[in-house]
Amino acid sequence: MSPEFQIHGHQSPRGEGGVGGASQSKESLENMDSSIDLGEAVLPRNTAAKNPNKLTLLPLIFLIYFEVAGGPYGAEPAVQAAGALYALLGFLIFPFVWSIPESLVTAELATAIPGNGGFVLWADRAFGPFCGSLMGTWKFLSGVINSAAFPVLCADYLARVEPSVASGTPRYATVAGMNLALSFLNYTGLTIVGYTAVALGLASLAPFVLMTAMAVPRLRPARWLTRGRGNDWRLFFNTLFWNLNFWDNASTMAGEVERPERTFPTALLSAGLMTSLGYLLPLMAGTGAVDAPQDAWGNGFFADIAGSIAGRWLKYWIEVGAVLSAIGLYEAQLSSSAFQLLGMANLRLLPRIFASRAKWFLTPWAGILTSSLITLAISFMSFNDIINSANFLYGLGMLMEFAAFLWLRKKEPNLKRPYRVPMRLPGLVLLCLVPSAFLIFVMAIASWKVFAICAGLTALGIAVYYTMAVCKSRGCLAFMDEEETNGEIGTGDA
Numbered sequence: 001m002s003p004e005f006q007i008h009g010h011q012s013p014r015g016e017g018g019v020g021g022a023s024q025s026k027e028s029l030e031n032m033d034s035s036i037d038l039g040e041a042v043l044p045r046n047t048a049a050k051n052p053n054k055l056t057l058l059p060l061i062f063l064i065y066f067e068v069a070g071g072p073y074g075a076e077p078a079v080q081a082a083g084a085l086y087a088l089l090g091f092l093i094f095p096f097v098w099s100i101p102e103s104l105v106t107a108e109l110a111t112a113i114p115g116n117g118g119f120v121l122w123a124d125r126a127f128g129p130f131c132g133s134l135m136g137t138w139k140f141l142s143g144v145i146n147s148a149a150f151p152v153l154c155a156d157y158l159a160r161v162e163p164s165v166a167s168g169t170p171r172y173a174t175v176a177g178m179n180l181a182l183s184f185l186n187y188t189g190l191t192i193v194g195y196t197a198v199a200l201g202l203a204s205l206a207p208f209v210l211m212t213a214m215a216v217p218r219l220r221p222a223r224w225l226t227r228g229r230g231n232d233w234r235l236f237f238n239t240l241f242w243n244l245n246f247w248d249n250a251s252t253m254a255g256e257v258e259r260p261e262r263t264f265p266t267a268l269l270s271a272g273l274m275t276s277l278g279y280l281l282p283l284m285a286g287t288g289a290v291d292a293p294q295d296a297w298g299n300g301f302f303a304d305i306a307g308s309i310a311g312r313w314l315k316y317w318i319e320v321g322a323v324l325s326a327i328g329l330y331e332a333q334l335s336s337s338a339f340q341l342l343g344m345a346n347l348r349l350l351p352r353i354f355a356s357r358a359k360w361f362l363t364p365w366a367g368i369l370t371s372s373l374i375t376l377a378i379s380f381m382s383f384n385d386i387i388n389s390a391n392f393l394y395g396l397g398m399l400m401e402f403a404a405f406l407w408l409r410k411k412e413p414n415l416k417r418p419y420r421v422p423m424r425l426p427g428l429v430l431l432c433l434v435p436s437a438f439l440i441f442v443m444a445i446a447s448w449k450v451f452a453i454c455a456g457l458t459a460l461g462i463a464v465y466y467t468m469a470v471c472k473s474r475g476c477l478a479f480m481d482e483e484e485t486n487g488e489i490g491t492g493d494a
Contacts, residue, residue, distance in 0.1 A: 054258040057267055059194025060250065062201045064271035066332035067249040068099075070325040071204045072282040072302060075243055080297035081236035083228025084287035091279045094240045095272070101435045102247040102398070103272055104421045105405045107265040110251040111418040112408075114260040117343015118251030119401050124347055126404035126411070130465060133349045136340060137461025138397035143249065143337045144371050145390040148378035150330040151178035157323050175379050182327060183372040186334045189361040190256050193331050200328035204321035207314055208282045211306045215285035218309065223288050234445050241391060241442050243279065247272075248401065249333070252340040261418030285309075334375070338367030349468060351477045389453040392446055395439040396454070402432040 055063070078087040109122045119139060124132025155174045159166040165174050186193055247268065254260045286305040296304075300322070307315030342364040345354035358365045408415065409425055423431060471477040 055190060055194050055253065055256050055263075056258050057263050057270075059191065059198055060257060060263060060267040061270045061274070062197040062328075063194055063253075063332050063335070064247070064250045064267055065201055065274050066197050066325075066328040067246045067336060068271065069243060069275045069278060070201075070329040070332075071321065072208060072279050073322050073325050074299060075239065075279050075283060076297045076299055076301045077235055078239040078243075078297075079228075079283070079287060080294060081228065081232040081239060083231070083294055084224055084226045084283075086228060086231070086236065088224055088280070088283055088287070090236065090240045091244075091276070091283060094244055095276050098241070098435045098438060099244050099247060099272060099275070101431050102245070103268045104431065105402065106248040106251055107268050107419045108417055108421050109405060109408070110248075110254045110264045111261040112415055114254040114257070114264075115343060115346070116252060116255035116339045117347065118254060118340065119248050119397065119404075120252070120340060120343050120347065120349070122404045122408070123400055124349075126407045127400075129347065129349060131400060131404075132347060133344070133465040133468070134458070134461050135397055135400050136344050136349060137458070137464065138393045138400075139249075140337055140340055140371075141457055141461075142390040142394040142397065143333050143340070144374045145378055145393075146246075147330055147333045147337070147371070147375045150326040150333075151175045151182070151375075151379055153326045154178050154323050157319055157326075172380065176376060179372060179376045179379065182330050183334065183368060186331055186338070186368055186372075187358060187361060187363055187365060189363055190253065190335060193335055197328050197332060200324045204325040204328070205278060207306065207317040207321050208278070208302070211302075211309055211314060211318070212281045212285040214310050214314075215289035218289040219285070220288055220291075223291065224284065226287070226294075228294050237442055237445070238388070238391060241438075244275070245391075245394060245398075246333075248398075249336040252336045252343060255343075256339070265419045334368065334371055337371040338364045341367035341370065346480060348472070348479045348482075349465070350479075351468075351471075352480045353478070355480055388446060388450045389457070392443055392450050392454045393457065395443050396458070398439055399436060402436055406432060 075087075075091065078090055081087075082090075110118065113121050113125060115121050117136075120132050120136045123135035152175060155165055155171055155178065158174060159171070164170045185196065250267075251264075254264065257263050282302060286302060290305050290308055292301075292305070300319075303315045303318040303322070306318045341350060341354045344350045345352055353366045354364065354370075356366050357363060406425070406428055409428060421428060421431070468477075472479055
C-alpha cells in the first residue's frame with residue numbers, strides 16, 4: 001500500500017462471560033434459538049459459533065496478508081525517498097521494530113478476548129466504554145479512509161488501458177461501480193471473501209516470484225549499497241509504516257474464526273513471513289538488477305522493472321496484479337470495518353442495527369453498507385492529507401492498544417490466554433516501548449493540517465459516544481440489552 005493513497009472468573013457489568021464462560025441451561029439456549037428470525041435479524045447469542053462457514057487457517061492468512069500488504073505494490077517510494085540501501089534496511093529491520101510487537105500483542109489479545117470487535121473489546125475491557133468507543137472511532141475512520149484508495153487505484157490502472165476512464169463521468173462511474181461490486185462480494189460472506197483473498201493473493205504475487213527469479217543473473221550486489229541524495233525521511237518512514245501496519249485489523253473478525261486460540265497465532269506468523277519476503281525479495285531484485293535513477297522509483301515502477309527484465313508481458317501482468325491486489329485490500333479492510341461495527345453494537349456502543357446479519361449470508365449488512373458509503377464518499381475527494389491523517393488516527397489507536405495490553409496483564413494476570421507472549425511485565429513494557437516511540441515520531445512529523453483533521457475527527461468520536469449515551473438513556477434508539485450481549489463478547493475467562 002502506498003502512503004499517498006495513503007480476570008479469572010471476572011464478569012463485567014455487561015455480562016461479558018464469553019462463549020465458553022456464559023452459564024446458562026441447554027433448555028434456555030434452545031428456547032432462545034427458536035425465537036431467532038434470520039431475515040435482517042439481530043442474532044444475539046453465539047451467532048458466530050453456529051455459523052458453519054467459519055474462517056479456517058488458509059483464508060485467514062491471506063486476509064491478514066491483505067490487511068497489511070497485498071504485495072510489494074507501494075514499496076517503491078521508499079527507494080525514491082532514501083535510496084536502495086535504506087529501503088532494504090528499512091524493510092529488513094522495521095518488521096522487528098514494529099510488525100512483530102504488534103503481531104504478538106494481537107495474538108495474545110485476540111485469543112484471550114476472541115469476540116468480534118477485536119481491539120474495541122480490548123480497550124473497553126481495560127479502560128471502560130469511553131476508551132472502547134474512542135478506539136473504535138480512530139480505527140474505523142483510519143480503515144475506511146484506507147479503503148477509499150483501492151477503487152481509485154483500480155481506476156488509475158484501467159485508465160492505462162482505456163484513457164476515457166482517467167477523468168470525468170467515466171471515472172466517477174468506474175469508482176462507484178467498483179465500490180458497489182466489491183461491497184456486494186463482501187456481503188456474500190466472509191468465507192467467500194477469504195477464499196477470494198487466497199486466489200487474489202496467489203495471482204498478484206506470482207509475477208513478482210517470476211521477476212525475482214529472472215532478475216538473479218542480472219544482479220549487481222553493489223547497487224544495494226546505493227544511498228539516496230536529498231532524502232525525504234517523512235516519505236520514507238510513512239512508506240514503511242503504511243506498508244507494514246494493520247496487523248490487528250483481522251482481530252475484529254475473531255468471532256468468525258474456527259478455533260481462534262490456535263488459528264490466529266499461526267496465521268499471524270505465516271502472514272508475517274509472506275509479507276516480509278514479499279517486500280524484500282522484489283526490492284532486492286529491482287534495485288540489484290536495474291540501474292535506475294532514484295527519482296524513478298515512484299508508485300508503479302515495479303511494472304517498469306519487470307518490463308526491462310522480462311518483457312512487456314510481465315509488465316502487464318504486474319499491472320493486472322496491482323488491480324487484483326487492490327481488490328483484495330478493499331475486501332479485507334471492508335470486512336474488518338463491518339465486523340468492528342458489529343462488535344461495537346454488541347458492546348452497546350452503537351445501535352443494535354449494526355449487530356444485524358443478512359438472512360442468507362450471516363454478514364453484518366449494516367456495517368458493510370455504512371463502511372461502503374463512507375468509503376465511496378471519500379473516494380471522490382483529494383485526500384493526500386486525509387490519508388496521512390489515517391496514519392495518525394491509526395497511531396493513536398495503537399498507543400491505546402499497547403496500553404490496554406500492558407494494563408490487562410497487570411489488572412487481570414489470571415485471564416485465560418491460550419497464546420501468551422513469553423515475557424514478564426518489564427519485558428512487555430520494553431516490547432511496546434520501541435514501536436510506541438516510533439508511532440510518536442511518525443505523528444510528530446505530521447503537518448499542521450493532519451493535526452487539525454485528527455483533532456476534528458477525535459472530537460467527532462467523542463460527540464458520537466455521548467450522543468449514543470443520551471440515546472440509550474432516553475430510549476430514542478434501540479440497543480442490544482445486557483442479556484443479548486452476554487455470550488456474543490468473548491473474554492477468555494476460565
